[in-house]
Amino acid sequence: xxxxxxxxxxxxxxxxxxxxxxxxxxxxxxxxxxxxxxxxxxxxxxxxxxxxxxxxxxxxxxxxxxxxxxxxxxxxxxxxxxxxxxxxxxxxxxxxxxxxxxxxxxxxxxxxxxxxxxxxxxxxxxxxxxxxxxxxxxxxxxxxxxxxxxxxxxxxxxxxxxxxxxxxxxxxxxxxxxxxxxxxxxxxxxxxxxxxxxxxxxxxxxxxxxxxxxxxxxxxxxxxxxxxxxxxxxxxxxxxxxxxxxxxxxxxxxxxxxxxxxxxxxxxxxxxxxxxxxxxxxxxxxxxxxxxxxxxxxxxx
Amino acid sequence: xxxxxxxxxxxxxxxxxxxxxxxxxxxxxxxxxxxxxxxxxxxxxxxxxxxxxxxxxxxxxxxxxxxxxxxxxxxxxxxxxxxxxxxxxxxxxxxxxxxxxxxxxxxxxxxxxxxxxxxxxxxxxxxxxxxxxxxxxxxxxxxxxxxxxxxxxxxxxxxxxxxxxxxxxxxxxxxxxxxxxxxxxxxxxxxxxxxxxxxxxxxxxxxxxxxxxxxxxxxxxxxxxxxxxxxxxxxxxxxxxxxxxxxxxxxxxxxxxxxxxxxxxxxxxxxxxxxxxxxxxxxxxxxxxxxxxxxxxxxxxxxxxxxxxxxxx
Amino acid sequence: xxxxxxxxxxxxxxxxxxxxxxxxxxxxxxxxxxxxxxxxxxxxxxxxxxxxxxxxxxxxxxxxxxxxxxxxxxxxxxxxxxxxxxxxxxxxxxxxxxxxxxxxxxxxxxxxxxxxxxxxxxxxxxxxxxxxxxxxxxxxxxxxxxxxxxxxxxxxxxxxxxxxxxxxxxxxxxxxxxxxxxxxxxxxxxxxxxxxxxxxxxxxxxxxxxxxxxxxxxxxxxxxxxxxxxxxxxxxxxxxxxxxxxxxxxxxxxxxx
Numbered sequence: 001x002x003x004x005x006x007x008x009x010x011x012x013x014x015x016x017x018x019x020x021x022x023x024x025x026x027x028x029x030x031x032x033x034x035x036x037x038x039x040x041x042x043x044x045x046x047x048x049x050x051x052x053x054x055x056x057x058x059x060x061x062x063x064x065x066x067x068x069x070x071x072x073x074x075x076x077x078x079x080x081x082x083x084x085x086x087x088x089x090x091x092x093x094x095x096x097x098x099x100x101x102x103x104x105x106x107x108x109x110x111x112x113x114x115x116x117x118x119x120x121x122x123x124x125x126x127x128x129x130x131x132x133x134x135x136x137x138x139x140x141x142x143x144x145x146x147x148x149x150x151x152x153x154x155x156x157x158x159x160x161x162x163x164x165x166x167x168x169x170x171x172x173x174x175x176x177x178x179x180x181x182x183x184x185x186x187x188x189x190x191x192x193x194x195x196x197x198x199x200x201x202x203x204x205x206x207x208x209x210x211x212x213x214x215x216x217x218x219x220x221x222x223x224x225x226x227x228x229x230x231x232x233x234x235x236x237x238x239x240x241x242x243x244x245x246x247x248x249x250x251x252x253x254x255x256x257x258x259x260x261x262x263x264x265x266x267x268x269x270x271x272x273x274x275x276x277x278x279x280x281x282x283x284x285x286x287x288x289x290x291x292x293x294x295x296x297x298x299x300x301x
Numbered sequence: 302x303x304x305x306x307x308x309x310x311x312x313x314x315x316x317x318x319x320x321x322x323x324x325x326x327x328x329x330x331x332x333x334x335x336x337x338x339x340x341x342x343x344x345x346x347x348x349x350x351x352x353x354x355x356x357x358x359x360x361x362x363x364x365x366x367x368x369x370x371x372x373x374x375x376x377x378x379x380x381x382x383x384x385x386x387x388x389x390x391x392x393x394x395x396x397x398x399x400x401x402x403x404x405x406x407x408x409x410x411x412x413x414x415x416x417x418x419x420x421x422x423x424x425x426x427x428x429x430x431x432x433x434x435x436x437x438x439x440x441x442x443x444x445x446x447x448x449x450x451x452x453x454x455x456x457x458x459x460x461x462x463x464x465x466x467x468x469x470x471x472x473x474x475x476x477x478x479x480x481x482x483x484x485x486x487x488x489x490x491x492x493x494x495x496x497x498x499x500x501x502x503x504x505x506x507x508x509x510x511x512x513x514x515x516x517x518x519x520x521x522x523x524x525x526x527x528x529x530x531x532x533x534x535x536x537x538x539x540x541x542x543x544x545x546x547x548x549x550x551x552x553x554x555x556x557x558x559x560x561x562x563x564x565x566x567x568x569x570x571x572x573x574x575x576x577x578x579x580x581x582x583x584x585x586x587x588x589x590x591x592x593x594x595x596x597x598x599x600x601x602x603x604x605x606x607x608x609x610x611x612x613x614x
Numbered sequence: 615x616x617x618x619x620x621x622x623x624x625x626x627x628x629x630x631x632x633x634x635x636x637x638x639x640x641x642x643x644x645x646x647x648x649x650x651x652x653x654x655x656x657x658x659x660x661x662x663x664x665x666x667x668x669x670x671x672x673x674x675x676x677x678x679x680x681x682x683x684x685x686x687x688x689x690x691x692x693x694x695x696x697x698x699x700x701x702x703x704x705x706x707x708x709x710x711x712x713x714x715x716x717x718x719x720x721x722x723x724x725x726x727x728x729x730x731x732x733x734x735x736x737x738x739x740x741x742x743x744x745x746x747x748x749x750x751x752x753x754x755x756x757x758x759x760x761x762x763x764x765x766x767x768x769x770x771x772x773x774x775x776x777x778x779x780x781x782x783x784x785x786x787x788x789x790x791x792x793x794x795x796x797x798x799x800x801x802x803x804x805x806x807x808x809x810x811x812x813x814x815x816x817x818x819x820x821x822x823x824x825x826x827x828x829x830x831x832x833x834x835x836x837x838x839x840x841x842x843x844x845x846x847x848x849x850x851x852x853x854x855x856x857x858x859x860x861x862x863x864x865x866x867x868x869x870x871x
Contacts, residue, residue: 001708002866005859012856017818019849023825024799026842058797065800358702360870378704386702392695394624396631408620409703453699463702 044091056092059084063098067105071112078114082106085123093130096137097202099123103140104205107148112208112296117148135169136199138162142175143192155179171195186220211296214259215282218274221256222285225264225272228252239270258286302372304461304492305334305357309366312352326352327516329366334494334509336460339487341507341524342496343599349516350496351389354465358386371460382411385454389465391446395439399430399449402438403456410457424452428482444475451482455491462486464495468502480506500595510595512602519602524595533568534591537575540584547577565591617705618713625717626724629683634721638728641675645729649736660740665751665833668733673758673829675729676722677789680762683721684769685781687714688861692870701870708862715770715858722762730755747835753843754832760850761826765789767857768821774861774868791816792823821853 044059045052063084070078085102089095105113106120124141131137142158145151156179163172171191178188190213197209225243228251232240236249243263246252255263262275264286274286281294309329316322327349334340342350355361357368359376368375371383393402403421412420425431428448433441438449447467454462467483468476483506486493497503503510504524511521541562544555551573553566566574568590578585629635648667649660688711691697701707733755737748768788772781791798795817802813825846828838 001706002863005708005862005866009856009859009863012852012859013819016849016852016856019845019852020799020818020822023822023842023845023849024796026839026845057801058794061797061800061804064804068804355870358698360698360701362867362869378706381702381704384702386699388695388698391699393699394628394696396628397624401627405620405624406699406703409617409700409705411704450699457703 044087052091056088056095059088059091060095060098063088063101067101076110078105078110078116081114082116082119082123086119089123089126089130093127096127096131096134099127099137100140100200100202100205103144104208107144108208109295117144120144120148133165133167135162135165135167135172138165139169139172139175139195139199142179143196146179146188146192152179169195169199186216186223190216211281214280215284217259218280218283219285221258221264222272222274222283225252225256225266226270226285229266229270229272233270239268240266242266302336303333303369304336304338304371305332305494306369307332307353307357307366308368310353310356310363310368311365312356312361313364325516327356328518330518332511332518332521334492336492337487337490338508339483339493339506340495341503341510342494342513343498343500343503343510344496344513345498345603348513350513351465352516353513354386354388354463354496357463382457383460385457385459385462387450387454387462387464387467389469391450393438393446393449393453396437398435398437399425399441399452400434402449403453406453407456412457420456424456428452443470444472444478447471447475447479451479455486459491461492461494464493466497467495468497468499476502500599504595512599514603520598534565535568535571536587536589536591537564537566537571537578538562538586538588539564539578540586541581545577545581545583547581548574551577561586617709618716621705621710621713622716622720625687625714626720629717629721632683634679634683635725635728637675637679638725638732641671641729642732644671645732645736649739661737661745661747662833664733664736664740665754666829668729668736669751669754669758669829669832672726672729672733672755673761673827676726676758676762677765679725680718680722680765681769681782681785681789684718684766685773685778685785687718687770688773688865689776689778689781692868695870697870707866711770711774711862711865712858715766715854715861718766718770719763722766723759726755726759726762745835747832750828750832750835750838753838754828756843757826757828757846760846761823763850763854764792764821764823764857767854767861771857771861771864774864788820789823792821793827794824795820795822796824822849825849 044055063081066080066084067078070076070081082102085098085106088098102120102123106123107113107117109115121141121144124137124144127134127137128141138158138161142155142162145155145158156176159172159176159179162168163176175188175191175195178191193209193212193216197206197213200206225246228246229240232238232246232249232251240246240249243252243255243266245266247255257263258274258280260276260279265273265275267273272286273288274280274283277283277287277291278294281296284293287293307330309331310327311329312325312327314324314326316324330353342353344350352361356363357370357375370380373380397405400421403424404417407417407421422431425434428451430445430448430452433445438446441449447470451464451467454464464483467479471479480502483493483495487506507524509521509523512519539562540560542560543557544553544562544564548555548564551566551570553564553570553574555562555564557563564574571588575585575588645664645668649664691700700710730752733751734744734748737751738744765785769781769785772784776784798813798817798820802810802817805813825842831838
């Protein structure tokens with residue numbers, strides 16, 4: 001009998017675990033999904049019988065899960081992200097990752113993010129109100145002003161406030177200065193994205209920063225090259241055929257390569273193009289005429 | 302075919318928090334009980350009687366050895382139909398009535414549904430429980446519970462019945478009733494294996510007894526034989542203010558009360574003692590053989606051994 | 615095979631005589647009080663409140679009963695030695711365990727039945743008629759019964775080797791963790807290293823109560839995919855089978871002192 005019982009135990013355990021995968025895949029309709037997430041943090045607070053920390057953890061996990069799922073589906077619909085993050089920080093205002101997550105993914109445009117920079121701003125302001133000595137929140141705020149609102153004075157102010165904290169990051173004063181300058185956009189952006197990359201362990205955010213850095217490299221190189229092409233034309237009354245011409249004329253040394261390792265194309269009408277524009281996200285330069293800046297495609301399509 | 306064959310059944314418990322101390326509860330036991338026998342398993346408390354019964358019932362697993370009941374392996378489920386068990390100080394579901402309990406047990410024992418109710422009525426009557434049959438068991442006295450216990454042990458008409466201290470805690474009336482019930486079982490041809498530490502009961506009921514002490518079977522034999530094995534003694538009562546010196550030298554146990562002496566001695570010394578009394582002109586009041594009892598045999602077997610083990614006879 | 619039925623019936627009888635079913639009185643009071651009060655204080659959400667309160671009460675009352683009855687199922691019998699005369703009969707040890715399980719769940723099913731009647735009566739009172747959404751309430755009740763299956767199996771499992779107090783603690787702990795099982799799996803997915811491995815192990819082995827709780831869905835009348843009914847039923851049966859076979863394995867070897 002022990003043998004039978006043992007077999008039953010193992011088989012049912014395996015079956016149960018297998019079923020769990022199936023159960024997790026069962027999709028509920030969006031309306032019913034909405035019903036599942038209690039919006040009112042006050043109600044939640046009471047429900048959690050004082051274990052608000054645990055509840056905050058649960059909601060944070062759900063927020064990340066939700067984002068991941070929606071991102072995977074490519075639906076561009078992140079309507080629950082803001083409420084989920086909001087509830088999380090209302091339950092535990094001192095939990096920092098949600099603020100950063102919100103800044104990065106609430107603010108940016110779909111399909112990468114929720115496209116709700118206003119919500120992101122409110123989230124960050126709430127965070128700063130409750131954690132006034134966390135430099136990272138000011139950083140996120142400045143970043144948001146810079147990338148989504150293009151409001152350089154406000155960005156400068158945020159970075160400046162962050163720079164004054166007893167514990168802060170070395171980039172903050174630089175960023176504050178640059179914002180005030182409003183110039184050298186490439187350089188500022190590079191510093192921003194680079195420090196973003198350095199300051200987080202969150203894989204999604206890092207990847208995002210890397211993609212932006214690559215795009216920056218292209219934008220910068222293309223801008224430079226197009227300037228040189230114009231000069232070449234001025235001097236020789238011809239458009240250069242390829243970057244080799246520029247090199248021979250002494251404008252550049254070596255062959256400039258894009259982040260994929262390919263040389264740039266020079267078009268007959270004096271423009272510079274990337275060899276494989278689809279493959280480099282976020283570039284605004286080096287694209288064929290009429291082509292939009294490549295956005296990340298949803299995974300699994 | 303023997304009714305019960307115990308073949309080197311052995312049990313060692315491991316006590317202590319890490320189960321490191323072995324406690325020998327039963328040394329390898331070899332015993333055979335014939336069908337129709339009433340066998341008494343004697344021994345003081347903690348000797349291993351209950352352990353043996355629990356092993357046979359499959360409540361506890363043996364460290365080694367096996368047993369056969371009615372020719373089948375003792376842990377064969379078919380055996381359970383043919384045996385009945387009454388544990389020591391039994392406890393039954395106290396929220397049930399006697400009738401419900403017996404019905405439940407009859408169902409479990411496979412008593413066919415057809416004659417079940419009737420059989421239970423018979424049992425209730427036989428054990429004098431008809432009046433309280435519909436009373437919850439929590440209201441029963443000890444004697445009544447014991448009777449319920451015996452009823453559940455035989456209601457499925459088993460061939461072999463195991464009783465653990467069936468007389469314990471009963472008043473003399475109760476004990477007598479149980480004795481009668483065991484007699485009745487014997488008359489019905491059942492094999493009865495019961496454990497007790499009350500020797501008079503064993504004397505009265507058993508064909509054979511086995512004496513167990515500290516997990517070790519010390520002796521087995523027919524009651525009649527064992528009784529005669531013990532020394533024969535006589536008791537002499539005579540008139541004297543004290544015990545004559547010569548009598549003491551002879552080796553008697555004497556007790557003086559007032560002007561009478563009460564002396565017990567081996568039968569073979571009887572003539573010599575009488576001779577001494579005649580010489581001293583001491584008046585003899587009475588001379589009676591002391592009926593030797595199982596107690597003698599029992600006590601002898603319980604003495605610690607000089608060497609080794611092995612069952613004596 | 616019949617023996618399992620006999621043991622089950624006796625277990626049920628014990629529960630009834632233990633006055634377990636008196637909890638229904640407390641439940642009836644609660645639910646009728648709520649139904650009456652709700653009419654006074656709110657507009658348009660009476661149905662919502664009755665469903666939420668009623669189903670949550672059914673679930674909680676039931677889990678408490680399942681635990682308190684289940685923890686003593688085996689341990690009490692061993693302690694009180696009522697098992698001696700039972701096991702000396704032809705009933706096999708595994709039949710005993712399975713019978714106890716059936717009796718326990720049977721008690722809970724009966725209990726839930728009465729409670730369900732109470733909930734529907736209350737619904738009728740506040741809404742004055744039955745609506746199609748009430749079907750989902752029935753489904754929610756079915757899922758709650760499936761939950762009970764698992765809780766009973768767990769309580770029985772712990773009862774086979776642990777004291778009543780510890781059994782209660784373990785079973786209750788598993789109930790709480792199991793209610794968060796879905797979140798635990800989410801957490802396991804975004805964590806790595808040893809914590810991740812540990813979380814994954816626990817997340818997939820604890821009973822998945824979160825999938826059985828559709829009380830809020832039923833309250834909003836939202837639909838539930840048919841597949842979920844199948845999966846949940848299968849899961850409840852498999853998980854219970856697992857716990858029961860564990861109990862059987864342990865009980866087979868147990869020496870009854």
